[in-house]
Amino acid sequence: MSRQTVLVTGANGFVGRHVARVFAREGYRVLGIGHGGWLRDEWEQWGLAAWTSADVTLATLREHTEDPSVIVHCAGGGSVAFSIENPIADFMRTVETTAQVLEYVRTVAPQCSVVYPSSASVYGAVDHLPITADQNAAPISQYGVHKLMAELFIASYARQFGTSTAIVRLFSIYGCGLQKQLLWDACRKFAAGDSIFTGTGDEVRDWLHVEDAAELLLAATENASVECPTVNGGSGEGITVREVLTHLKSSFPQRDSKLTFSGVKRTGDPSRYVADIKGSREWGWAPKRQWKQGMDEYAAWWKSSSRGL
Amino acid sequence: MSRQTVLVTGANGFVGRHVARVFAREGYRVLGIGHGGWLRDEWEQWGLAAWTSADVTLATLREHTEDPSVIVHCAGGGSVAFSIENPIADFMRTVETTAQVLEYVRTVAPQCSVVYPSSASVYGAVDHLPITADQNAAPISQYGVHKLMAELFIASYARQFGTSTAIVRLFSIYGCGLQKQLLWDACRKFAAGDSIFTGTGDEVRDWLHVEDAAELLLAATENASVECPTVNGGSGEGITVREVLTHLKSSFPQRDSKLTFSGVKRTGDPSRYVADIKGSREWGWAPKRQWKQGMDEYAAWWKSSSRGL
Numbered sequence: 001m002s003r004q005t006v007l008v009t010g011a012n013g014f015v016g017r018h019v020a021r022v023f024a025r026e027g028y029r030v031l032g033i034g035h036g037g038w039l040r041d042e043w044e045q046w047g048l049a050a051w052t053s054a055d056v057t058l059a060t061l062r063e064h065t066e067d068p069s070v071i072v073h074c075a076g077g078g079s080v081a082f083s084i085e086n087p088i089a090d091f092m093r094t095v096e097t098t099a100q101v102l103e104y105v106r107t108v109a110p111q112c113s114v115v116y117p118s119s120a121s122v123y124g125a126v127d128h129l130p131i132t133a134d135q136n137a138a139p140i141s142q143y144g145v146h147k148l149m150a151e152l153f154i155a156s157y158a159r160q161f162g163t164s165t166a167i168v169r170l171f172s173i174y175g176c177g178l179q180k181q182l183l184w185d186a187c188r189k190f191a192a193g194d195s196i197f198t199g200t201g202d203e204v205r206d207w208l209h210v211e212d213a214a215e216l217l218l219a220a221t222e223n224a225s226v227e228c229p230t231v232n233g234g235s236g237e238g239i240t241v242r243e244v245l246t247h248l249k250s251s252f253p254q255r256d257s258k259l260t261f262s263g264v265k266r267t268g269d270p271s272r273y274v275a276d277i278k279g280s281r282e283w284g285w286a287p288k289r290q291w292k293q294g295m296d297e298y299a300a301w302w303k304s305s306s307r308g309l
Numbered sequence: 310m311s312r313q314t315v316l317v318t319g320a321n322g323f324v325g326r327h328v329a330r331v332f333a334r335e336g337y338r339v340l341g342i343g344h345g346g347w348l349r350d351e352w353e354q355w356g357l358a359a360w361t362s363a364d365v366t367l368a369t370l371r372e373h374t375e376d377p378s379v380i381v382h383c384a385g386g387g388s389v390a391f392s393i394e395n396p397i398a399d400f401m402r403t404v405e406t407t408a409q410v411l412e413y414v415r416t417v418a419p420q421c422s423v424v425y426p427s428s429a430s431v432y433g434a435v436d437h438l439p440i441t442a443d444q445n446a447a448p449i450s451q452y453g454v455h456k457l458m459a460e461l462f463i464a465s466y467a468r469q470f471g472t473s474t475a476i477v478r479l480f481s482i483y484g485c486g487l488q489k490q491l492l493w494d495a496c497r498k499f500a501a502g503d504s505i506f507t508g509t510g511d512e513v514r515d516w517l518h519v520e521d522a523a524e525l526l527l528a529a530t531e532n533a534s535v536e537c538p539t540v541n542g543g544s545g546e547g548i549t550v551r552e553v554l555t556h557l558k559s560s561f562p563q564r565d566s567k568l569t570f571s572g573v574k575r576t577g578d579p580s581r582y583v584a585d586i587k588g589s590r591e592w593g594w595a596p597k598r599q600w601k602q603g604m605d606e607y608a609a610w611w612k613s614s615s616r617g618l
Binding site for chain 2: 058084087088093095099103106136139140141142145149152153156157159160161197
């Protein structure tokens with residue numbers, strides 16, 4: 001069998017980079033497209049054989065890529081806050097690019113599969129834990145709404161045009177390279193001697209290491225079909241924000257201020273999120289990284305990367 | 310109270326024209342925007358005070374319209390077949406224009422309500438009749454998927470940005486001016502002495518006269534809110550295709566070929582669709598036109614309009 005080619009959209013992003021690396025390790029020829037002035041040395045380190053800095057459109061896809069056997073569509077909005085400030089821009093990044101990728105596959109590369117890293121945000125407020133993938137999707141944030149629209153689009157192409165697809169709803173993904181969200185903010189605070197956080201600390205999240213997530217997207221590639229299987233990407237384990245921050249803080253021992261929470265719930269912030277990962281496990285995948293070790297590694301990476309900040 | 314202004318997008322379309330007329334009759338100043346070279350004489354007859362022939366974009370909305378108190382967003386794809394042949398074009402017509410309308414309201418006219426004529430196609434395959442508006446939406450066709458995306462968009466703006474909105478899921482809308490779908494095709498066949506149809510004839514549809522539909526969209530305007538109420542637009546009565554065609558055929562007495570059905574079910578065509586219209590009735594609206602009279606009127610209109618064809 002000849003070597004397979006994967007196209008990773010948004011390959012310059014946090015998840016995209018790790019996807020590129022995992023597929024390269026698996027023997028894929030990895031092409032990347034998306035935004036960001038990225039030096040060749042760097043993208044080569046992440047496993048890319050080629051990088052195209054461009055919007056993800058039908059035209060750029062036709063122009064710049066070889067015929068891939070799979071597209072992992074990592075491009076898209078990456079922030080709830082951004083989606084509220086810039087709803088149309090977030091819509092364009094998430095839904096429009098998905099339309100372009102699907103149309104490229106339908107019209108140019110019908111044998112190509114599409115794997116989509118979606119988000120647990122599509123679930124919205126949930127009543128029962130763990131969250132099963134067949135649960136009704138009722139997103140609250142613009143970010144989640146756009147992710148759901150992209151999912152609907154993908155499933156419709158599978159049904160109508162026979163596009164081979166798979167969707168993975170990622171929960172709280174973390175790991176080296178993540179420069180936003182709770183862990184990033186927490187490291188900055190701990191380093192500055194600040195230990196005050198919003199929320200109650202009792203919020204439960206399901207943390208998944210980004211390398212586990214990338215391996216799950218590889219498994220999704222092997223399981224993509226016209227049925228558009230949809231699974232959760234989590235560890236299956238719920239950890240409170242207090243537990244995570246208490247552990248992370250131990251990497252900053254020079255400061256011993258007490259961990260404090262405002263006690264005020266954030267509006268629209270779900271209180272408990274834990275993934276049912278039965279579907280992912282049926283693909284032969286399992287999460288490998290332990291969260292405490294992952295958080296230690298993250299704190300170490302943060303310290304090294306923030307030296308120049 | 311000063312005279313209110315409504316902007317009807319897609320005012321040149323079948324539903325749009327009747328919406329314009331009903332709002333004008335109610336005393337609204339009616340502005341229209343959309344595609345189609347339309348003579349002033351004609352759009353004035355439909356009740357429009359102004360017509361802008363343009364794509365529905367943030368820029369054209371800003372440029373060409375006065376500050377409306379409500380937008381009835383009739384622009385969008387209008388054919389399942391078209392949506393399958395041209396999925397991205399249909400997406401652009403339905404979802405993109407909705408994005409532009411919502412963004413116009415958010416950034417320029419936050420006091421303006423948005424009323425959306427959606428489609429029963431968002432329900433997809435249904436188990437229980439009548440179909441209630443809180444039923445899970447699982448559209449099958451691209452057309453239905455795009456309509457659902459537009460709905461999600463509208464509901465998200467209501468929730469996130471406080472836009473006053475309402476959604477009406479229209480069932481089988483018919484009336485003078487409809488130049489496609491079952492009734493149009495049937496009139497052509499009957500006039501040509503042909504009486505053979507696909508399907509079984511036992512398919513059940515809920516027919517609503519377009520003037521009833523336009524009056525329901527007027528009621529929606531008065532009931533729009535940040536809760537984004539969503540109701541069905543139907544008569545609440547299920548009629549088989551055989552009943553409808555048998556009745557329609559009586560308007561073509563010169564030809565007495567027997568009504569025949571192929572017996573082959575159309576793929577993806579739901580067999581029975583009847584609306585639960587409790588929500589619409591709670592708005593003080595009720596369907597007024599009887600279907601048999603409506604079909605007679607339609608056949609008469611078809612004959613007069615097809616003279617030159």
